[in-house]
Amino acid sequence: MNTSMPRYHGLDALRGTAMVLGIVLHAALPYIPGMPSSIWPSDNSSSYSIKIVFEFIHMWRMPLFFMLAGFFANLIITHKSWMFWCNNRVLRVGLPIAVFFPVMGLTLPWIWKYGRTGEFYFSYSNTGQPFHLWFLWHLLIFVLFSILFRIPRKSFVALLRLLNGSGMEVLTLFLYKLKNVIAVIIFKSKFPIGFMLACGIINLWAGGELIINPFGSGLYFLFGFSLYKNPSLFSFIRKEWKYYLLIAILIFSLYIALDIRGVKDITEVIYQTEIRENRPSDVSLFVLTRYSMEIIGGVLFSIGFIGLAEDKFGSYNRFSRFISDGSYWMYLIHLPIVAFTTFFMFAWPIYPEIKFVIATSFTAGVCLVTYQYFVRATFIGLFLNGKRHRGSNFGNVCSACGMSLQNPERFCTECGSELSHQNVALRSRESGC
Structure with missing residues (x-):
């Protein structure tokens, strides 16, 4: 098996960008109008322009991340092995969870209490876990599913061989064609209507939020996994990415227009139903329309950005590689920093947009400096990325x-x-x- 893997510099940079944008999202949350304090401590001042930034990034960021995770998983399995990929996930995902799980339990609970009460009370608590590290758990769940799936898959292959040997070739041919048709409809179409429909159905019960729905994130993962072995579709996306993004921008504009008109997000309806402020019947046609736009926009933005990244940024770039290498560290440590920074500025009499820029810039700066001088060329860089850069x-x-x-x-x-x-x-x- 070929052990030399091709580099997709554009997708590497895109994956790193998606992770770093977590800083922007979490810096925006305190300034979103109507944000329930039970979900996130909020500033007295809010900004709808910040909400638009949040909604734009939130629409596609995690679907894109899981697509890229699936793409690179297939890359590793193809050029190394399935077992190599499993071991890699344990080392690069499982061990960081073991290290940073208690770190978050030691920092975030008292920071949250400070945001809500203005008081310092240092304590350790696992309430709210896994916090922003939930996507790492999903990646481990995918590994577990792949292990469990290998058993019925081998049985299915053995069954097909048995049917071929027993004169039931027609049934075998039907099963193969059925599998291929389903794959084409959901994962291989240039116009991903089937995939968007599947995403809409699987994500509906969670309101499109992937944090509690590994089946939803798994579907995006499978799309990326399939994309790696579909060079014709990948080439088409790389050439025609602008059309995906154009339609996605139109969808997002309609999504914001519905929000301006007061149409609730389906997640908000589900949350308020659980605390009995709403009835399930409040899920109106407009709410479902807004939800559909969220799913469609997320898929189209993700596909469009994949094509854009490889078309325009497919060659090696020092800065983007630095960000790509540092993005994992930046995402792991950013939440305590950005949360404390935004909460600390609650009493500052300045515009929320200025606070947002300060929090984002300060957090990004701390993360970049610590990565450059304490992580990149040390054992921590080896621990997180599997390689250690000698100096700068x-x-x-x-x-x-x-x-x-x-x-x-x-x-x-x-x-x-x-x-x-x-x-x-x-x-x-x-x-x-």
Whole structure:
């Protein structure tokens, strides 16, 4: 099996961007009009423009992330093995959960109490877990499902072989065609109506929120998983991404128009029904229409951004690679920082938009500085990303795959690409050759 994996620099950067945008989302929450304090401590001042930013990012960010997770999972399985992928998930997902689960329990509960009461009371609590790390649990659930799925899959293959040997080729052919038709309708169409319908059905009970619905996030994961083995669709998306985004922008505009007219989000209706402020009958046609737009917009934005990333940003870029490498660390640690920063500014007599920019910038700055000086070239970087960058010399990298290079060789030891003469000469001088 080929152990050298191709690099998708655009998708790497897109995945990192999606994770870093978590800072923006969580910085926006205190300033969203009508945000229940039971969900998130809120500032006395709010901003609808901040809400629009939040709704835009929230519509597609996690669907996109899980699509990319599925895409890269298939990449690893294809070029390494299924077992390698499982072990990788345990090391890069399971162990960070074990480390950061108690860290969040030690920081976020008292920060939340400070946001609601203005008082400091240091304590440890697992109430609210897994907080923003919920997507890591979903990734582990996918690994578990893949293990459980291998047993019936092998049985299904054995059954088909048995049917072929017993003169029931017609039934075998029917089952194969049925599987292929379902795959084409849901995962392989250039116009993903079947996929959007499936997402709408599976996500309805949770109001489109993936945090409590691994089946919903799993469907996005499967789409990305299928996309890797569908080069014709991937090529089409890369060429025609602008049309996906154009339709998605129109859908989002209608979504915001419904919100302005007072049409409730279906999640809000479900939440208020649970606390008996609403009746299930309050799920009106307008509410379902807004929900449909959320699903459709999320799918189209995700597909469009995938095409945009590979079409325009598919080559190696030092800055985007740095953000991509640091995004995991930034997402893991950002929530206590951004939450405390926004809560600390509650009493400041300034516009909420200014507070939002301060919180976002300060949190991003802290995350980037700590990554550069305390993570990137240390065992923490190895722990999170599986590699440790030696120092901050961004010149000693392969222009094809972005791998850090330490020895003056002619070919990259990661992807096999021939290195530029300038890079080889530079590293030869550094090594005294």
